[in-house]
Amino acid sequence: MNPFSLPAAPRRFQMYIGGQFTDGASGQLMTRHSPGHGAAVAQWPSGVGEDAQAAIAAAREAFDNGPWPSLSAGARAARLFKVADLIERHAQELGLIECLETGKPITQAIGEIRGAVDVWRFAAGAARVMRGEAYNNLGDRVLAIVLREPIGVVGVITPWNFPFFILAERLPFILAAGCTAVVKPSEATSGSTLKLCALLHAAGIPPGVVNVVTGRGPVVGQPLLDSDRIDMLSVTGSTTTGRKAIEASAGNIKKLGLELGGKNPHIVFADADLDDAADGVAFGMAFNAGQCCVGGSRLVVQRSIAEAFTAKLAQKIRRIRVGDPLDAQTQVGALFDEAHMHKVLGYVQEGVRMGAHVVCGGARTGDHAGYFVQPTLLTNVRPATPLLREEIFGPVLAVVPFDGYEEAITIANDSAFGLAASIWTKDLSQALRATRQVRAGRVWVNTTLDNGPETPLGGMKQSGLGREAGLSGIEEYTEVKTAHIHLQARTHWIA
Numbered sequence: 233m234n235p236f237s238l239p240a241a242p243r244r245f246q247m248y249i250g251g252q253f254t255d256g257a258s259g260q261l262m263t264r265h266s267p268g269h270g271a272a273v274a275q276w277p278s279g280v281g282e283d284a285q286a287a288i289a290a291a292r293e294a295f296d297n298g299p300w301p302s303l304s305a306g307a308r309a310a311r312l313f314k315v316a317d318l319i320e321r322h323a324q325e326l327g328l329i330e331c332l333e334t335g336k337p338i339t340q341a342i343g344e345i346r347g348a349v350d351v352w353r354f355a356a357g358a359a360r361v362m363r364g365e366a367y368n369n370l371g372d373r374v375l376a377i378v379l380r381e382p383i384g385v386v387g388v389i390t391p392w393n394f395p396f397f398i399l400a401e402r403l404p405f406i407l408a409a410g411c412t413a414v415v416k417p418s419e420a421t422s423g424s425t426l427k428l429c430a431l432l433h434a435a436g437i438p439p440g441v442v443n444v445v446t447g448r449g450p451v452v453g454q455p456l457l458d459s460d461r462i463d464m465l466s467v468t469g470s471t472t473t474g475r476k477a478i479e480a481s482a483g484n485i486k487k488l489g490l491e492l493g494g495k496n497p498h499i500v501f502a503d504a505d506l507d508d509a510a511d512g513v514a515f516g517m518a519f520n521a522g523q524c525c526v527g528g529s530r531l532v533v534q535r536s537i538a539e540a541f542t543a544k545l546a547q548k549i550r551r552i553r554v555g556d557p558l559d560a561q562t563q564v565g566a567l568f569d570e571a572h573m574h575k576v577l578g579y580v581q582e583g584v585r586m587g588a589h590v591v592c593g594g595a596r597t598g599d600h601a602g603y604f605v606q607p608t609l610l611t612n613v614r615p616a617t618p619l620l621r622e623e624i625f626g627p628v629l630a631v632v633p634f635d636g637y638e639e640a641i642t643i644a645n646d647s648a649f650g651l652a653a654s655i656w657t658k659d660l661s662q663a664l665r666a667t668r669q670v671r672a673g674r675v676w677v678n679t680t681l682d683n684g685p686e687t688p689l690g691g692m693k694q695s696g697l698g699r700e701a702g703l704s705g706i707e708e709y710t711e712v713k714t715a716h717i718h719l720q721a722r723t724h725w726i727a
């Protein structure tokens with residue numbers, strides 16, 4: 233029997249401000265319907281500007297006067313490990329919340345929560361290795377030290393595709409550095425972030441250190457962008473929202489970490505293991521129904537194998553199990569909402585109007601209470617087609633053949649984005665050359681979408697600014713301060 237099912241009534245959540253659970257100033261609620269079933273599954277407060285300001289004030293107070301920034305790293309780490317243990321204990325519950333709100337398969341959702349536990353534990357340990365530098369080579373009279381200090385209050389804005397995991401790649405690093413935070417999750421998928429608040433509370437994270445406001449981006453997110461009481465913003469979302477953060481920062485010069493969109497290529501050379509490559513490319517384009525910032529959406533394949541490889545790939549793609557997110561056998565669930573589904577299908581239709589050929593997929597599928605799209609492969613795609621230039625954020629892959637190595641790199645880099653790329657070849661020097669020449673923050677060779685908290689993630693070009701996770705994930709949330717300490721009597725400037 234399937235232990236996971238739709239709730240009889242929507243699950244009710246509250247915001248978390250200054251250590252208190254609250255419905256906020258408006259008392260209004262937002263309701264989320266499962267994109268896989270159409271049923272109402274969750275409700276949370278529709279926050280207003282007043283709630284955002286209260287959250288900023290609580291985070292400011294906790295940073296300026298609270299104990300958190302001045303605790304030893306060991307003491308902070310102990311609390312973060314406790315949070316990780318609690319997340320692990322609630323993995324199934326958190327996974328179900330994410331499955332119902334995002335439409336992703338339950339097995340994947342629980343896997344992401346378990347992955348998040350690992351990230352929380354890594355960040356907890358990283359708190360204790362954050363260190364500065366000493367310059368003992370400036371002559372007898374001077375010793376210089378370089379200190380890393382927590383940057384202050386961090387505003388964290390997260391998207392709907394991986395609500396809990398993306399937060400895990402930011403929040404524990406922010407806390408490990410000694411900062412405090414105001415989090416604004418996506419208005420459509422706030423449940424797991426709000427459930428996390430109960431776990432933070434239970435783990436003894438002091439009041440005001442983490443605050444969560446829910447509601448619409450322009451209403452409760454924009455005040456975080458505009459506030460001069462926030463020291464840094466970490467925004468994960470579309471390039472449009474990233475631009476808004478940049479515009480707002482012109483007024484208050486706050487530091488920005490931006491993780492934005494991608495248009496990621498898979499480069500398949502003729503000498504690759506084609507079975508491995510076909511499986512990896514199918515996984516990379518369809519994982520999370522293609523709503524994955526680092527997922528592959530362009531297949532750049534050597535012309536000599538293009539036809540055979542496309543046929544092999546299409547066979548794989550047709551066998552992907554698309555269906556009920558609550559079914560443990562499902563590999564690809566629903567798209568995030570109806571408007572997004574129509575947007576994805578619109579890209580395919582426009583591509584076809586411009587001459588593209590649908591090899592497989594191309595239409596809505598499944599139960600029409602949910603927003604399911606068949607994983608779609610297209611050939612004969614013109615270079616100017618939006619299919620090849622814009623982020624579609626659906627299970628859609630466009631094929632572009634190339635003749636020689638240089639052309640492959642030119643096509644791969646012909647994008648405003650630079651987030652990720654996958655390279656498939658058995659030739660090690662070709663793999664390393666391409667790794668160096670592809671303009672992307674993350675490159676996979678003979679694999680795709682592998683991840684671990686040790687390695688930083690971020691984008692080049694319009695895919696973003698800064699790096700999350702790894703040791704740079706904690707350094708992002710620090711300021712660097714240099715002190716020159718004079719050790720002997722100074723030679724006076726004015727005798």
Ligand code: NDP
Pocket residue numbers: 389390391392393394398416417418419420447448449450452453454455457468469470471472473474476490491492493494524525623625651691695696
């Ligand atoms: P959006 O940019 O639409 O939204 C992201 C967040 O920004 C949401 O919480 C949203 O709130 C909020 N927001 C919207 N307007 C404002 C505003 N004026 N001020 C402050 N906050 C605002 O992105 P999506 O949620 O649609 O997520 C998909 C995008 O995220 C894709 O482009 C994807 O590539 C990118 N992404 C990038 C990743 C990376 O690491 N590079 C990782 C994952 C996703 P609301 O929900 O209310 O609209």
